Amino acid sequence: MKKSAKLLSLMLSTVLIIGTMVGCSSQKATDGGKKIGMVVSTLNNPFFVSMKEGAEKKAKELGYEIVVLDSQNDASKERSNVEDLVQQGIVDLIINPTDSDAVVNSITFANDSNIKVITVDRMANGGEVACHVASDNIKGGEMAAQFILDKLNGKGNLVELQGIPGASATRDRGKGFHNIVDNKDGVKIVASQAADFDRQKGLNVTENIIQATPAFDAIFAHNDEMALGAIKASKSANKDVIIVGFDGNDEAKKAVASGDLSATIAQKPDLMGSIAVENAIKIAKGETVEKEVPVELELIKK
């Protein structure tokens, strides 16, 4: 009985030590003032893995240590991660919230420990946030509109598939799109409807639009999922139109390569991570930063 207790202890410590060595091999120990904490909503999604990698690369480049923890899309895990990071004496905290509301208590907790907070991608609906880093959705909407107008030689009837009504991505992407196409001679928006960022709804809404107003030349969807739904609808109606999506996910990139999708406005998660670290370091050094930092987007076309 005693023997097995000893054996257990031995095994536990071995596993832990090996684990620590494996896990830390890439990170070198630095003094307390040079450690940044980062909490990511999930690492079970390539988008956020790129964000993490971008952040790690930038931190290494600037001589800072960064600790990245995974919330596994669970707000209570997120809270624990923030607490554990605060214990480690981080200089500031970069957080990509699992949910804009559920993150507020975690941010308040960090605030109470005098740690400055930077949010990435998703906003927080409360707490004290020093800086928010996210894609420049307005610019992206403008890029999509410009691409469509160039393809149509500045004239044509357009359809807009909107995201979830009221969501910030919907508002900003739509705003950018309208900045370019509104009040242009020969350009008309014949339909503008919400399909909630959902592929199935994108398909249904596009089908309905094809029935109601068949004379259009291009569709701008506020995300790739809806664009992929729109492709299905226009294909089955044998309609050849320009379709532009947003996000640049893998399936959309493939669709661009095969010619089904005309273009997508790709977000750059790695750049988001890297810019978040830059700002975190500026804050740590006492420099002032912009309250909102837009991250550039990339037009992917064939």
Next chain:
Amino acid sequence: MKKNLKGSILKYKSLVGLLVLCIVISFISPRFLGIANIKNVLTQVSVNAVIAIGMSFVILTGGIDLSVGSILAVSAAVAAGMIKSTGNISFAIIVAIAIGCLIGFINGFLISKGRIQAFIVTLATMIIFRGVTYVYTDGIPISGLGQSFSGIGNKTILGLPIPVLIMVIVFGIAYYILSQTRYGRYLYALGGNEDSARLSGINTDKIKTLVYVICGATAALSGIIVTSRIGSASPNAGVSFELDAIAAVVLGGTSLAGGEGSVVGTIIGALIIGVLNNGLNLMNVSPFYQSIIKGLVILLAVLVEKKKK
């Protein structure tokens, strides 16, 4: 006396594992043993420990409850909805626990009277009540629950975080029930050998049903802690919490076959998981390696436990 003490320490071999874990982590990360971090770990552990205590009752009878995560989510969501509409926090908590008891009763009734395996019944209720949560919340987290409700998960009394106090009280009650009452003795008897327990005149159906009610109540209570800690009831709250709770019970030396084990072991098991989570974070272990290490530790602990038999 001395012999007795030695015996009781050795009875909880997992305690030795926990101590070793703490010593190793404190060498690698000096911050581990800071007062602030200890409070931190205990608060984080309380969520799982409260569920795991309820789960111990179930596992002691040889059963299993997979539905705790969904019970947690649905009762927390209803409580959050009530707090938003009425602002009456204590009544909302009572309703949440009542919901936990009710779902537990459904589980227990189907298992004891319906003679269906616990695994199947609770797998089904796990799926059903996750769906109920989605329907109730419309898939959107319920937040804006106010400062006083947030206090439950975030304030301290006499320096002790309230979730830790809740955990200690739940543990005290569970320990008393299992070691001092007739119900506790019957429960062990039932777990050891159901047929002989029934033949000796114990109402096994009643005891069995009651363990699922207790487990449902602790899951709902844990839901209150989680919700007040993050200030929001998410439809995805508690996903896979049943696995952490089962792991805590098993790490504490309770046999999945029933009849053997204690809530003291369960608390130690929950602490091992919590310390491991916290320690791996403090030691900067990459998140990709963390789950490998956690899985290995559970496997090793159970292997060693098994060796004694």
